[in-house]
Amino acid sequence: MMRFILKGIIRDRARSVFPFLIVLAGAFLTVLLFCYIKRMAVDVTKYNANLRHGHVKVMTRAYAKEADQVPNDLASMNVSALIKDLQAEFPGYFWTRRIEFGGLLDIPDEKGETKTQGPVVGMAADLLSPSSPEPKLLELQKVIVRGRLPQKPGEILLSDELARNLGVQPGEKATLLSSTMHGSMSMTNFVIAGTIRFGIRAMDRMGIIADLADVQNALDMEDAAGEILGFADDLLYHQEKSVAMAKAFNARFQGQTDEFLPVMQTLSEQSGMELIFTGLKYLTSIVIGIFMLAMSLVLWNASLIGSLRRYGEIGVRLAIGENKTHVYTSMISESLMIGVLGSAAGTALGLAASYYLQVKGINISGMLRNITFLMPTVVRSRITPFAFIIGFIPGLLATFAGTAIAGLGIFKRQTAQLFKELET
Amino acid sequence: MKRSFGVQYFLALALIWPASIVFSVLAQNPPSADLILERADQNAVTGNKIILSQMTIHGRRDTRSIKSKSWIQGNDKTFTEYLEPPREKGIKMLKLGDQLWTYSPDTDRTISISGHMLRQSVMGSDLSYEDMMEDRELRKLYAARVTGEETVLERPCWVLELTAKLEDVAYYSRKVWVDKERYVLLKEERYAKSGKLLKTLDVKSVTRVQNRWVQDVAVFKDALKTGEGTEFKIESIEFDVPIPEALLSKASLRK
Numbered sequence: 001m002m003r004f005i006l007k008g009i010i011r012d013r014a015r016s017v018f019p020f021l022i023v024l025a026g027a028f029l030t031v032l033l034f035c036y037i038k039r040m041a042v043d044v045t046k047y048n049a050n051l052r053h054g055h056v057k058v059m060t061r062a063y064a065k066e067a068d069q070v071p072n073d074l075a076s077m078n079v080s081a082l083i084k085d086l087q088a089e090f091p092g093y094f095w096t097r098r099i100e101f102g103g104l105l106d107i108p109d110e111k112g113e114t115k116t117q118g119p120v121v122g123m124a125a126d127l128l129s130p131s132s133p134e135p136k137l138l139e140l141q142k143v144i145v146r147g148r149l150p151q152k153p154g155e156i157l158l159s160d161e162l163a164r165n166l167g168v169q170p171g172e173k174a175t176l177l178s179s180t181m182h183g184s185m186s187m188t189n190f191v192i193a194g195t196i197r198f199g200i201r202a203m204d205r206m207g208i209i210a211d212l213a214d215v216q217n218a219l220d221m222e223d224a225a226g227e228i229l230g231f232a233d234d235l236l237y238h239q240e241k242s243v244a245m246a247k248a249f250n251a252r253f254q255g256q257t258d259e260f261l262p263v264m265q266t267l268s269e270q271s272g273m274e275l276i277f278t279g280l281k282y283l284t285s286i287v288i289g290i291f292m293l294a295m296s297l298v299l300w301n302a303s304l305i306g307s308l309r310r311y312g313e314i315g316v317r318l319a320i321g322e323n324k325t326h327v328y329t330s331m332i333s334e335s336l337m338i339g340v341l342g343s344a345a346g347t348a349l350g351l352a353a354s355y356y357l358q359v360k361g362i363n364i365s366g367m368l369r370n371i372t373f374l375m376p377t378v379v380r381s382r383i384t385p386f387a388f389i390i391g392f393i394p395g396l397l398a399t400f401a402g403t404a405i406a407g408l409g410i411f412k413r414q415t416a417q418l419f420k421e422l423e424t
Numbered sequence: 425m426k427r428s429f430g431v432q433y434f435l436a437l438a439l440i441w442p443a444s445i446v447f448s449v450l451a452q453n454p455p456s457a458d459l460i461l462e463r464a465d466q467n468a469v470t471g472n473k474i475i476l477s478q479m480t481i482h483g484r485r486d487t488r489s490i491k492s493k494s495w496i497q498g499n500d501k502t503f504t505e506y507l508e509p510p511r512e513k514g515i516k517m518l519k520l521g522d523q524l525w526t527y528s529p530d531t532d533r534t535i536s537i538s539g540h541m542l543r544q545s546v547m548g549s550d551l552s553y554e555d556m557m558e559d560r561e562l563r564k565l566y567a568a569r570v571t572g573e574e575t576v577l578e579r580p581c582w583v584l585e586l587t588a589k590l591e592d593v594a595y596y597s598r599k600v601w602v603d604k605e606r607y608v609l610l611k612e613e614r615y616a617k618s619g620k621l622l623k624t625l626d627v628k629s630v631t632r633v634q635n636r637w638v639q640d641v642a643v644f645k646d647a648l649k650t651g652e653g654t655e656f657k658i659e660s661i662e663f664d665v666p667i668p669e670a671l672l673s674k675a676s677l678r679k
Contacts, residue, residue: 062484073483073484073485073548074484074485104535104537104541106533106535106536108533112532112533112534113533113534113535113536113674114534114535114536117535117536117538119539119540119541175531175533175535177526177535177537177541179544179545179548180511180548182483182485182486182488182548183481183483183488183545183547183548183549184490184511184512184547184548185512185515185526185528185546185547187526187528187530187531187533187535188530188531189531189533220511259484260485
């Protein structure tokens with residue numbers, strides 16, 4: 001029977017090509033979008049955790065309220081003791097200090113006066129301690145464009161785009177003009193060790209990275225830090241565990257009103273990340289649903305046209321005694337077969353395109369000028385085992401639904417009138 | 425005699441009565457807003473002056489004081505050297521017209537402050553560089569109207585509402601309280617175009633120095649920040665003193 005149907009599909013292409021192409025297109029887009037979403041979820045989580053928020057973040061309550069403005073005057077103090085507490089209370093996690101800061105980077109001319117200058121958004125992390133996990137977390141070796149990583153105090157990394165705009169090369173001097181945590185003016189000389197490109201718009205436009213000790217000294221933040229980031233030892237974000245940790249930590253200070261007490265927040269509580277995580281979680285289902293609905297409507301319509309074209313054929317089959325249910329199921333089987341073929345072809349194409357994105361990627365930096373969370377500027381995808389079957393879900397369900405609805409007309413045919421219809 | 429006195433009395437009345445009417449009308453009707461502003465500007469913007477002042481910044485965590493000495497020529501040339509505390513000691517600032525430079529001895533660098541940096545706070549105070557750079561002649565920047573009379577610091581004041589005549593002013597509108605007799609500004613509110621209050625100035629004390637009225641203690645507050653604002657206190661002021669031209673130049677920053 002299946003062989004008979006398959007022959008019919010191949011020989012009568014008028015009945016199979018259009019539904020096949022629709023299923024192919026739907027499966028292709030489903031697979032491609034699924035792989036893209038999977039990669040984006042991984043990248044957005046990783047970038048936001050490693051570069052900005054950690055899996056959990058400890059700040060003062062006052063700092064947390066105004067975190068978007070990087071209020072270093074409200075930073076945590078005596079952070080060494082605080083980190084010891086955190087290490088003892090939460091084994092399986094490691095903790096790093098970060099300082100985010102803003103300012104003006106000024107490039108001197110030969111007289112020591114301003115040649116060029118530009119606003120910068122900086123991040124200070126422990127780059128020089130031999131045991132520091134920061135170079136690995138920030139993947140600094142991968143993002144170096146020119147020059148090298150800082151090797152001694154007083155060296156910074158500058159975004160390559162900013163370096164080109166300011167007309168500076170690695171090895172040249174730059175002065176950071178900023179504010180200390182007490183609000184005083186801070187002017188500090190640095191040497192540009194290298195230039196970097198993260199592939200993240202927010203960092204690449206005006207970012208600088210400096211060693212924590214240098215910035216603590218420049219901003220008068222001895223044993224102070226704006227943020228203490230906590231990472232799981234396996235570097236994976238465990239949402240439930242992070243929430244439980246934050247709850248336990250914050251409960252210690254419940255009922256106290258001091259705005260400089262520490263508060264712990266999870267990654268998903270930062271910069272609208274919860275909305276992004278929820279969106280990404282449901283996006284795959286939404287994409288499949290949309291494609292399935294659209295394909296069902298198109299295939300229903302195609303099946304209706306096919307039924308009209310095959311009106312005579314179905315009539316003859318019923319007239320020679322074939323059961324209506326049998327005709328109906330054979331048409332559904334035929335559609336499912338088209339669905340399988342279309343889904344297989346669409347999945348193969350989708351996987352091929354996803355593989356290209358996984359390896360090469362597409363640069364979309366121009367579209368990401370004003371986003372507040374860290375998002376990669378190169379579109380990439382990630383092929384997972386589920387990507388091999390996800391295209392079949394809308395492919396088969398849509399063909400089944402489309403034909404099942406359109407084929408209901410078979411049951412409305414009056415057997416008594418078949419010969420009369422066939423005569424005409 | 426009697427007649428003579430009567431004539432004199434009549435003559436005196438004839439002369440004094442119209443004058444008293446004129447004075448009473450003047451006392452009830454305010455002078456034009458432009459005139460009030462002009463007098464206030466004249467009082468604020470003078471020739472040369474040297475000021476030793478202390479700025480007390482009330483932060484959310486602590487309070488700190490910064491001492492500085494400024495040499496001011498008119499309203500467009502100012503050289504300031506910070507004297508205390510040790511971290512700020514030796515930092516210098518030079519304002520020449522609409523340009524501003526700062527010098528720090530630690531870096532031996534002279535840096536031009538421009539663009540978005542002008543909106544940043546000066547030494548963590550409630551004052552921005554933009555506030556510091558502002559041309560104090562309000563009459564040139566704002567159209568004024570008198571809206572009432574109030575008492576501030578136990579002094580009768582005209583209340584003026586100022587609206588910007590130009591596009592590139594830091595504050596679209598202001599409300600100022602000007603002492604009716606001394607023409608000294610005793611209170612000020614600065615607003616954005618949206619009507620949002622941005623900064624306030626409350627003069628706490630006015631003193632007489634070399635026949636001029638000087639606001640020697642004032643609190644300047646950024647209304648968008650929490651905290652108690654920044655208190656400015658003039659420890660000494662000298663008017664009309666010669667200031668060497670070499671001091672008001674970029675070269676003097678590194679000396």
